[in-house]
Amino acid sequence: MLRLSTILSLLLLLSARAFAADHAVILQYHHVSDNTPRSTSVTPAQFEEHLSYLRDNGFTVMALPEIIKRIRTHQALPDRTVAITFDDAYISIYREAFPLMKKHSYPFTIFVNTDAVERGYGDALSWQQLNEMVESGASIANHGVSHGHLVERAKGEDEQVWLNKIHKDIETAEKIINEKTGQDLKMFAWPYGETVPPLRQLIGQMGFVGFGQQSGPVGALSDFTKLPRFPMGGAYAAMDSFITKVNTLPLPVSGKTPDSSLIDENNTTPVLQLTLAGGDYQKKLLACYGLGESLKINWLDAEKMTFQIQSEKAILPGRSRFNCTAPDQSGRRYYWYSHDWLRLTSEGKALD
Structure with missing residues (x-):
């Protein structure tokens, strides 16, 4: 006859397996502010409402590198797993979002375009601020050097010359991030979400995982040179829309x-x-x-x-x-x- 403790252990194991998943939702934010362009902003109040919903409704907020590792190696994730990302290294991430992330003990990723930080643009983070967030569990990833439209080619530009230029941009940004923060995650967010097959092939050859701005959750069948993320800004950040999106599953497009x-x-x-x-x-x-x-x-x-x-x-x-x-x-x-x-x-x- 099975002991009660053994039965409980089996039930817990079965329960864990029932709720295991091979997918996650990645959220993409830019500004967290009342005073920045609405189309790429959520207010601090909205952002806190988003985080509170995740906390109160059984979601697992996990570091993006860990999510990618588990999906690529076919390791189970908890159902309703979410990653939180920020693009462009805006100062509001530090001033408004970071205190809320610390309050909830949530990990997050910032995709940094290094020129903005290196040149000290007025609305950009500093390396000191970025490293303070790293100490609290943030991941610093690659958004290129200058945040340009990488799909554009100069008139008469040879394809290999163009690809070499993009290779250098991504490689340079990764080197700077590594030197300044000690991180070398080989995760790249396409500026504006824009890419084409030769560029996707390029980052695959470079050993990078790519992230776009098309909506949807990530699953085992996703293209790891252009993973989907749900943009959060303007009308797309409304609470009813947010709830629908964080509960989504990946339509299995093969x-x-x-x-x-x-x-x-x-x-x-x-x-x-x-x-x-x-x-x-x-x-x-x-x-x-x-x-x-x-x-x-x-x-x-x-x-x-x-x-x-x-x-x-x-x-x-x-x-x-x-x-x-x-x-x-x-x-x-x-x-x-x-x-x-x-x-x-x-x-x-x-x-x-």
Whole structure:
């Protein structure tokens, strides 16, 4: 006959396995301030509300490097695991966000564009402030040297020259971060979320994990040269939206066409084709959206595993997204996938 302690241990083990997961949500913030551009800001009150929700509703806030390590090596994560990241090394991270993070004992990552810190721009953090946060568990990662539009190529610029230039930018920033903070995490956030296949291949060869700004949770099928994050700013930081997003699951996309985000000027209404793996999602309730409209889903096979979506509107210069969601079997959580589009101007420039 089993002892009570043995039974309890088995129940705890089974419970832990039941709640083990292979996914996480990564949140992306910029400013935490009442006085910065609304589109890239949350107020301190909003940010505290976000953190309190995570604390009060059973979420595990984990350091981003640990999350990436576990997903890549197929180690289990607690369900409802979240990472908190900040881009651009703004001073409000130290003044407003850092005290709240310490209050909750939450780890976080700052993606630093090193020129801003090195040159002492007025709204940028200092290395002293960054190292103070490192001592409290912050991770300092790479956002390039100058935060430029890396997808832009000078007129007549050879592809290899362009790739060598980006390689140097990323390598230089990583070296500075290592020298100043002792960290060498090889995690790179694409400025503006912009990248193309040759650049993604480049950072893969350099041994970096890449992070974009397309929405959605991270899962085992995610592209580790451009992992999704949920941007938190303006209307996207509203509490009802936040609650939906931190509870999402990764829609299991096993293949997509095109692989690039870049829009061909001769085809400004591109077709996105996605192939799904099996999962707990309700396929009949799959819905896709883009450019402010619901997109018709065109299934290409009887099993309904591959589909196409297309907007009737032309994609304008700038950045946009197609988002697809499906509820889980309980109807309480959503599976989510986002594909971002990038259309350059006629001069080959990306818009801020």
